[in-house]
Amino acid sequence: MILQDFIALSPILDLGAFSLVTMLAIAFKRHHARIAVFAFLSCLLTLATLPWAATATPRGVTMLLMVDRYALLYMGLILSTTMVIIALSYRYLTIQFREEEGVEEYYLLLLLATFGGLVLTTAAHFVSFFLGFELLGLSLCSLIGYLRTRRHPLEAAVKYLLLSITASAILLFGLALLYFESGTMTFHSVGAIVKQTQTVPALWLGGLILVLVGIALKLGLAPFHMWIPDVYQGAPTPITTYIATVSKAAVIALLLRLTTEVGVLEMPPIVHLFSLLAVVSMVTGNVLALLQQNVKRLLAYSSIAHFGYVLVALLAGGPPAAEAVTFYVIVYCAMSLGAFGVVTVYSNEGEDKDRFEDYQGLFWTRPWLAAMLALSLLSLAGIPVTAGFIGKFYAIAAGVDAGLWWLVLALIANSVVSLYYYLRLIVTLFGEVTEPAAVSQQEAVQRPEFVNWTTVCSLGFVASIILLLGVYPEPLIDLIRHSVNTLLMVAVQRP
């Protein structure tokens, strides 16, 4: 009995133990490469426990955590994304930091944030939800300000801290209201109260809306998106990647579970709220992205829009929605890793290369890097052969299936708008090379740390995932369907 619980929980326990060991290892002896490899292996070993944990699922471990295939799928996504980010970070940090400044804690914080993410995927109770939420947010906060001698990262860290506190405060207030009305904190029984009485108490609804607003703040859905561009721009690029991928994937995993178990989508006010958030996010993100001259800001605004698309899929409800959302999030992680990964790899000492001018004519000087960026952008734009197309297809299919015609039309119109700025960046890649840019790029290539096999491998891996999912998505679709079914089944089966 107890053993089964441990098996089911093994990924989380594993990563927690590894975080502790990492901390001790850093205290014992600082060595950048060794710690980086250790952090990478921690994630890899945790990933290896997933199939083992799957043998014990679905299983509610205490009332706080629900380990099912669905959670394990998101764990796999989070862990593998973290691995790619660790691989990208190593080169970035060697360039940005001198050896004696102490970079090793970066990996510890990264593992802790991932630990928080894993808790979020399994959370079935508002307490575990809050714990995971905070663990992720606080670790990220220190990661964002990790380049502590620079101005922008510190500014971004303060912004993120304020955001996190606000989100937590709103969330806590919402939780208090929900607890007041229902006297319980598990997702399921909070929803059951309403289902039994067939009436929606006003305070209950208010509490739920506050909780959703807290989540929207974390996801950066408009109109709660103000922090996104600044934090994306200011944070060290690998951490920007982390915020865009792992942090959001974990919150989406939670949101999907929350909406399914509470039965949120059967309540018209919430549906209206979500629709509004979706449309406003799509429009705001895309329109503001049109004006950007900075790659990281552009991707930041585009991420706002993308989570608008995810909401459209989410609103469809039922199995197709869960399937589409999961697929889209996985695909989005791959594309973001690709796009931000290129920015990470391209950045050099002292500054991130994120202005449009830096990318002028990149295709002619560093074709592989430019091709990778172009591939990711095309995928974000949803052009076939890339995973982004299948993702967008999924979102549209879910929307059409549920008859959400207006939202689907908004999605289409926004995709067309979004094409404009993706194309603008792609055109820049193919532009004429300016003389100084060419020289600096030449110099950069000659510097030894510039080309690094870890970056080549990680970007190559991401590119192959983008292409593979674009051409042959069936295996992943099968996997998602299996996993998502358990989420829905559990939601139905529980008394």
Next chain:
Amino acid sequence: MALWLLILIPILAAPFAWMGEQWSRYAPRWIALGALAVDFLLALLLGGHSDRVQISGHGVWLVESHLSWIPRWGISLHLGLDGLSLVLILLTAFVGVVAIIASWTEIQSRVGLFHCNVLLALGGVIGVFLAIDLFLFFFFWELMLIPMYLLIVIWGHAQRRHASFKFFLFTQAGSLVLLVAIVALALLHQQVTGRPSFDYGDLMGLPLTTDMARWLMLAFLIGFLVKLPAVPVHTWLPDTYTEAPTGATIILAGILAKTGAYGLLRFTIPLFPEVMTEFAPIAMGLGVVGILYGALLACAQTDIKRLVAYSSISHMGFILLGAFAGTELALQGVVMQMVAHGLSTGGLFLLAGALEERYQTREMGQLGGLWGVTPRLATMALFFACASLGLPGLANFIGEFLVLFGAYATQPLMIILASLGMVMAAIYSLGMMQRTFFARQRDALTAPDLSNLAFGTVLFIAALQVWLGLYPKMVLTTTRPVMKQLVQPAVASTNPTHLPSQSLLSSHIVTSQGMTP
């Protein structure tokens, strides 16, 4: 598997063309030419292999290939070749060759990448003509856009950024509307049968409510009319055709426009016979407006490439007019017009590109009197101007005449108006000749004449034009079964009183052209 070869030959040859740049400046060109030639021959072989061409129609494919792809959504790798696709694939390979020859001297930078993109685009187009799974179709439909876009944005002229953006945004907007309609169809299939399907055969017999059919047909129309292009959504065309490098313009005008027409014939009309009668007058009206509007604006152009671009809009109007006329005769005219227009604009743009390369201008006001300077170029331009204005004996005439004749029974008034377009075609075509080649000669306009290679190519296109003009049976018999199939549901749902006169007319024409009735 042979069908996959048709698509894969250009796509697999593309990286080699790129790498070929390292060996020699001409290696990419020869690799591209070789790949297209092999493709052309393969298509001929597949088409000529048996006489089943005669009986093939919808659901009965000459050659078919079916593999499972994404069973979750009922998506399969389903390719099928029938008479219509055969003709268009042959046209694609041929026009591709013309485009490569037109770029022979114009493209001097990044030759490898240019030909790589040309091959990828053509591979996508061939996929479009072969795919009979709607998802796969859409996949190829989008696939051909990216290389086309790169061709414009890297090798285009001064305003290339603007033009390429416009091109991409317009076509993409149309495509996404199309995608939603395709998804909706597949999901409707799921509602009826319990499993989604994107297969053409499955979706053909899908019972639709009139309301649903109306919306879906509208979405399909939007998707394809943008590509064609028809009048309200044509504004990307003049900019794009003018700013693209000659080779890309030839591909755009010669082939990509035909994918829109193909979409109308293959999908829009057969999938929604219920609302065909409602949409036919509107679509035909748009066609007529396109014919007149394109011709009118062509008359006013001073830029030679823009003139040809607007004339293309006019010619595409005939395609739209014929496609919705609902008679077999008009549909045959549409196919003929597609082939003829591909050949004639290919020739015209090649010549316009040659002029631009020699004199660094497209303004006809700055040219003039070139008849004596570049006689080869001038004579060929005259020939293609005549083809474009629909001189009897050349292929364009057959196409336009069949469309007008076939559609007269349904919409006499529109046809009378459309005929005016042919008159205006004479005005702008001859005006172009007058201003460029016959007017007073300017000093310092000496330049080498067409190279042997280019001259040989245009001569060959001219010969094809004459051959198809005098003996259109080749094209017409190949596509006849398909057109016959197309017309049946449409006729069944249109006013049956038109039936006798139509069959009378078509049998008349068919015998007069030496076909078995």
